[in-house]
Amino acid sequence: MTVKAQFDHTNCEGCPIRHRAVCAHCDTDELEELEGIKYYRSFEAGQTIIWSGDQMSFVGSVVSGIASLTQTMEDGRTQMVGLLLPSDFVGRPGRETAPYDVQATTDVVMCCFRKKPFEDLMNSTPHIAHRLLQMTLDELDAAREWMLVLGRKTAREKIASLLSIIARRDASVSQKAQSGPIVFDLPLTREAMADYLGLTLETVSRQISALKRDSVILLEGKRHVTIPDMARLMDEAGDDSDGGFLV
Amino acid sequence: MTVKAQFDHTNCEGCPIRHRAVCAHCDTDELEELEGIKYYRSFEAGQTIIWSGDQMSFVGSVVSGIASLTQTMEDGRTQMVGLLLPSDFVGRPGRETAPYDVQATTDVVMCCFRKKPFEDLMNSTPHIAHRLLQMTLDELDAAREWMLVLGRKTAREKIASLLSIIARRDASVSQKAQSGPIVFDLPLTREAMADYLGLTLETVSRQISALKRDSVILLEGKRHVTIPDMARLMDEAGDDSDGGFLV
DNA sequence: GTTTCCACTTGATCTCTGTCAAAGTCGCTA
């Protein structure tokens, strides 16, 4: 099996289940079918992976790095509408054109599938369709959770919400216990955070400074964050439940 | 066929394709299987159809009226995260509990399916799963479109965006031509509009008055709206594309 | 007919966040 040789299983350490379901080298059942329709692509930070309105020629998963979905108005106001972390899926089976820009926020490696063969595979393999439905429902929940953040939360609550999402996501990927301080590096610039939160970068900076002053977070440099008390942060975020929303 | 007799096709005039795909009396292929798992329920305006966190015992479509998906914070701030118009689907196959409240905004009639049998049907009928995936992708697009509204638009643009969505939705349901003035009744109170837009009801009222003063809309009474020039309204909404987003 | 109630409007004021501007930090290159 050339595919197996080319994309060895070791490429995919820690590959989570969301990825596994649609990724050739993690789902050995599908290796035969996927031969030749799968390939890797790399993108540099800042590069646009897909332009809004473009024909989409592939679907795929983020293997490493962070990509974002953004919408831009004529006058330049932009809103990030989704954050794609490793294992997240990109693409709309059944759709011709992309509804928003996909941008590489950091350097990104994607595991791509040519769209048409992937769709054929999906049509003939019910469990892929089901998996995709579950993933889409997860994304829909995350989008709606985020609507509450955008529509009703204060700047401070917005920042706390974003930090707790990143922290939780980070913690779950690295399988750490949830107790004790959480440490991570912010993968986003202040501007990217602002675009995600519907704020300006100045407000983001001010609120991060305020959270630091109030010891809700500790900062080393500009990006290295320690959260001494996750419950405190969640409280600042105004989350009623401890509920796991997923981005 | 008792189902056919009970829920005659005439119940479903104008039943759009999104409903048809999952509704017994519109999709004759499935009549046999759906016998006994389908039923109608009525809700009064203001009633909560499903509480966030509840076990979901059914899925279904809105037949008439308007329902909304809302999230509420501990202190009472609420954000509407989805508007369900006739033909829209409610429910998450594969999920146990509801992620947000579903409320009847007006009197609502729903066409419900018991959840477990519906899931079985979905698992054995690929085209239902595919249809559901398409519908979920549509909702996801709409949610993300709305994130731009919530995060980056001014109060005036928000109102214009909401009016143009309702107008377009109304126009497409009633199959009217898109040219010429569009007339409809607002199905939402000012407060519901505020909850959808992330504003206060006072701001909603002020902006509606302003749009009226500027002749972007005409108002008869408090709810009856005429839009003399749809392009003008879309311009006020700040929409770059004339793109059809779907709620 | 008039009372009551509810949805809505309008006004005055306040405050949070945006805007504009300047200065600080850090890493990289020459």
Place this chain on the structure above:
DNA sequence: TAGCGACTTTGACAGAGATCAAGTGGAAAC
């Protein structure tokens, strides 16, 4: 080591929208 440039912080001020508070209008109830 200095200097450049990208990113970030901080300050002063302004403005959009929130808050608080009356007041209006129309339909249902008495």
